[in-house]
Amino acid sequence: MSMFFTIAVIVLVFLIIFQIAKASEYVSVLKGEEKSRKQQNKVNGFLMVGFLVLGLIGVYVCNKMLYGKTLLPHGSASVQGEKVDSMLWVTLIVTGVVFIITQIILFWFAYKYQENDKRKAFYFPHNNTMEVVWTVIPAIALTVLVVIGLRNWFAFTSDAPKNALQVEVTGKQFGWIFRYAGKDKEFGKKYFRNIDEANSNLLGQIWDDSKNFDDVVVTQTMYIVKDKPVKLIIGSRDVVHDVGLPHFRLKMDAVPGTPTTLWFTPKYTTKEMKEKTGNPNFQYEISCDQMCGNGHYSMKGIIEVVTQAEFDLWMAKQKPNYYAAFPDKDPANQQPATPAAKDSASTAKAPAATEKVKM
Incomplete structure (x- = not known):
C-alpha cells in the first residue's frame, strides 16, 4: 500500500510540473x-x-x-x-576556499x-592562457595532496618498531578474531582447511606446530597498550573485509589469503577517552568498511586501550587456544594424585631403602 501511495505522489508531482510548464508556454x-x-x-x-x-x-x-x-x-x-588529521584539514581548506x-x-x-538589450554576449572557442591556468594549478595542488597521502601511507604500512605488540586480526562474516603470540613471541602456523569452530579452532591452527601451543585467541574485543606501538597483521577467513579504525584514523583491507599490515601507537586509554569526550559509554571501535554481506552492518568489534600493567594482568588470565581445543591437556583439568596413592607409593619405597641400609 505504501509503495502504491509513493508512486501516486510521484506521478502527481510530475503532472503538476507539466501543467505549470504548459501554463508558462501559454x-x-x-x-x-x-x-x-x-x-x-x-x-x-x-x-x-x-x-x-x-x-x-x-x-x-x-x-x-x-x-x-x-x-x-x-x-x-x-x-x-x-598526520591523517593534518592532511584532512589541508584538503578541506584548499577545496573549501576553491568551492566558496x-x-x-x-x-x-x-x-x-x-540578458540585456545594451549588452551582447561574446563567445570565444579557445584560450591557451586560461586552459593552462585551470589545468596546471589544480594539477599541482592535487599532486601535493597525493604526495602527502603517499608519505603517510608508507609510514603506516612500513616495518613496525621492534618493540611493537603484534596482533593478528582476522575478519569473518560477521565478526573479528584476534590472536596474540604467547611467551615465545611467535605465531604458530595455520591452514584454512583446518578451521573447525566446533572444536575451537577458529583460525585453522596446525596443532603439530608447537608454536601454536601458547597462542591466545579472542573474539570481538582486542586489547592494546597505550603509548606502545601495535602492529596489526590482517587477513580474512572468507570474503574481503576492511579493518576500519575511525578513532585512530586508519584502515586496511582484509583479503583472504593475502595478509596486510599496518601499525600505530595509541595515545589515550579507553578510560581517558571517556573523560576526554565526556561520554561514559565511549568505546574504541573496529568496523568493517567494506560491504561484505547481509550482516555487514553488525560487524563491529571493540578495542580496549589499557596500560601495560592492565594488559599484562589481562594476558595472564587468558588461556592458550590449544587448551580450548584439547581440554584434557589443560593443567587446570588434570586430576591431582590422591592421598591413598601417595601413601602406597611411600610404602613401596620404604623396603628398598631398608635393604640398602642392611647391605
Missing part, C-alpha cells in the same frame, strides 16, 4: 516570447543570488550544528592518525550578466 505566447524570456531571466538572476546567500548560510549552520558530532573535535587517538570562490563567481555572474 503566458509566453500571450505576452510575446522575447518579453517573457527577459522577465524570466531577471527573476532567475535574483533567485541565483538568493540561492547563493541561503546556500552559504546553510553550509555555516550545518557546520555549527553537526561539527560536534564528528570525530574531529577530539583529534586522533593515535600518533600516526595526527567558484560558487560566488558562478552565481554572481548569472545575476550580473543576465
Whole structure:
C-alpha cells in the first residue's frame, strides 16, 4: 500500500510540473516570447543570488550544528592518525576556499550578466592562457595532496618498531578474531582447511606446530597498550573485509589469503577517552568498511586501550587456544594424585631403602 501511495505522489508531482510548464508556454505566447524570456531571466538572476546567500548560510549552520558530532573535535587517538588529521584539514581548506570562490563567481555572474538589450554576449572557442591556468594549478595542488597521502601511507604500512605488540586480526562474516603470540613471541602456523569452530579452532591452527601451543585467541574485543606501538597483521577467513579504525584514523583491507599490515601507537586509554569526550559509554571501535554481506552492518568489534600493567594482568588470565581445543591437556583439568596413592607409593619405597641400609 505504501509503495502504491509513493508512486501516486510521484506521478502527481510530475503532472503538476507539466501543467505549470504548459501554463508558462501559454503566458509566453500571450505576452510575446522575447518579453517573457527577459522577465524570466531577471527573476532567475535574483533567485541565483538568493540561492547563493541561503546556500552559504546553510553550509555555516550545518557546520555549527553537526561539527560536534564528528570525530574531529577530539583529534586522533593515535600518533600516526595526527598526520591523517593534518592532511584532512589541508584538503578541506584548499577545496573549501576553491568551492566558496567558484560558487560566488558562478552565481554572481548569472545575476550580473543576465540578458540585456545594451549588452551582447561574446563567445570565444579557445584560450591557451586560461586552459593552462585551470589545468596546471589544480594539477599541482592535487599532486601535493597525493604526495602527502603517499608519505603517510608508507609510514603506516612500513616495518613496525621492534618493540611493537603484534596482533593478528582476522575478519569473518560477521565478526573479528584476534590472536596474540604467547611467551615465545611467535605465531604458530595455520591452514584454512583446518578451521573447525566446533572444536575451537577458529583460525585453522596446525596443532603439530608447537608454536601454536601458547597462542591466545579472542573474539570481538582486542586489547592494546597505550603509548606502545601495535602492529596489526590482517587477513580474512572468507570474503574481503576492511579493518576500519575511525578513532585512530586508519584502515586496511582484509583479503583472504593475502595478509596486510599496518601499525600505530595509541595515545589515550579507553578510560581517558571517556573523560576526554565526556561520554561514559565511549568505546574504541573496529568496523568493517567494506560491504561484505547481509550482516555487514553488525560487524563491529571493540578495542580496549589499557596500560601495560592492565594488559599484562589481562594476558595472564587468558588461556592458550590449544587448551580450548584439547581440554584434557589443560593443567587446570588434570586430576591431582590422591592421598591413598601417595601413601602406597611411600610404602613401596620404604623396603628398598631398608635393604640398602642392611647391605
